[in-house]
Amino acid sequence: MADKLLEVKNVSKIFRIGGMLSRKKIVAVDNVSLSIDAGKPVILSIVGESGCGKSTLCKMILRLHDPDEGSITLLGHDYSDKKSYDPNQFKLDVLPIFQNPYETFSMRKTVDSYLYNTALRLGISKTKSEADKLIDETLHNVGMSLQVVKGKYMTQFSGGELQRISIARALITRPKLIIADEPVAAIDASMKMNIVNLFKDLKEQYQVSFIYITHDLSTAYYVSDYIATLYRGGLIEYGPAKELMDSPAHPYTELLMNAVPRVGDKWKDNMVMPDMEDKEYSITYCKFAPRCPYATDECRKSRPSMVDLGQERQVLCYHSLVQPQK
Numbered sequence: 001m002a003d004k005l006l007e008v009k010n011v012s013k014i015f016r017i018g019g020m021l022s023r024k025k026i027v028a029v030d031n032v033s034l035s036i037d038a039g040k041p042v043i044l045s046i047v048g049e050s051g052c053g054k055s056t057l058c059k060m061i062l063r064l065h066d067p068d069e070g071s072i073t074l075l076g077h078d079y080s081d082k083k084s085y086d087p088n089q090f091k092l093d094v095l096p097i098f099q100n101p102y103e104t105f106s107m108r109k110t111v112d113s114y115l116y117n118t119a120l121r122l123g124i125s126k127t128k129s130e131a132d133k134l135i136d137e138t139l140h141n142v143g144m145s146l147q148v149v150k151g152k153y154m155t156q157f158s159g160g161e162l163q164r165i166s167i168a169r170a171l172i173t174r175p176k177l178i179i180a181d182e183p184v185a186a187i188d189a190s191m192k193m194n195i196v197n198l199f200k201d202l203k204e205q206y207q208v209s210f211i212y213i214t215h216d217l218s219t220a221y222y223v224s225d226y227i228a229t230l231y232r233g234g235l236i237e238y239g240p241a242k243e244l245m246d247s248p249a250h251p252y253t254e255l256l257m258n259a260v261p262r263v264g265d266k267w268k269d270n271m272v273m274p275d276m277e278d279k280e281y282s283i284t285y286c287k288f289a290p291r292c293p294y295a296t297d298e299c300r301k302s303r304p305s306m307v308d309l310g311q312e313r314q315v316l317c318y319h320s321l322v323q324p325q326k
């Protein structure tokens, strides 16, 4: 068996927008490498400001976009080798959960019909009564039940409840990886932690890994095993969540973490990042240098390479705030 569940290697995605005269190139994802081990499920959070490439990276992992460069493999199967991975199996193994649960379900169909459809159409349950049992069990695991859900339409549920049902739907296929892109952004503040905490329980119970994309660093702090920080399309820091958040190595992660509310703290409202400037995409030295308090001439001349800090930590910076450990 492959020792990596997911391996993203030097992956880039370039969008070209505008007409002939005003054509612009956007490097939405820039040479990103990261991986998730097989056999030990984890929650990997991807953090970074709006437009840094989080969703684009996830869409490539979900096979909704092809990378322009690099490779992605799941359990040793390379995405680019269409024959090596049965597309039907892929639909069972890697499941998305979207930001707005109201867009996941249609107004015209009962919510439970989606669950039956997944269970029966994908051949997970052979009969209706097998499906009843599986759906009820799965709904219980997200704090709902078939009795409560049956025959109802999406308008009869709160956003939090609907998101739980979409998580249950994803679990029915017994996936190996769930990709949740801002799953609580549209949910009531009081319910956010509740839903994200579910990921922690489900990770163990279903032995499923999560990629959790969020702007909300306070939730990432509590649930993640690992965190990856993206900046302008590039991975700039990676490591175990607690270590990375308590002592960030990259000045940009430090900036983000200084705005994380800890218990009893309030959000700082100066967290707003300046707008992304086009020229920042094309600079060939460190992309963070223009706003880095520690930048030196070296940072304005060439781009650093990823530095291995030991203890599963990596940083893309000439002036890491954490010293490498042997």
Ligand SMILES: Nc1ncnc2c1ncn2[C@@H]1O[C@H](COP(=O)(O)OP(=O)(O)OP(=O)(O)O)[C@@H](O)[C@H]1O
Pocket: 015, 016, 017, 026, 027, 028, 048, 049, 050, 051, 052, 053, 054, 055, 056, 057
């Ligand atoms: N289909 C597309 N065509 C052109 N440009 C795109 C497309 N999708 C994304 N982009 C651009 O790529 C960059 C990265 O976008 P992406 O949606 O991945 O960011 P994000 O980190 O998910 O942002 P947010 O936090 O706002 O969801 C942005 O500049 C965006 O405008």
Ligand SMILES: [Mg+2]
Pocket: 054, 055, 056, 181
């Ligand atoms: Mg996004």
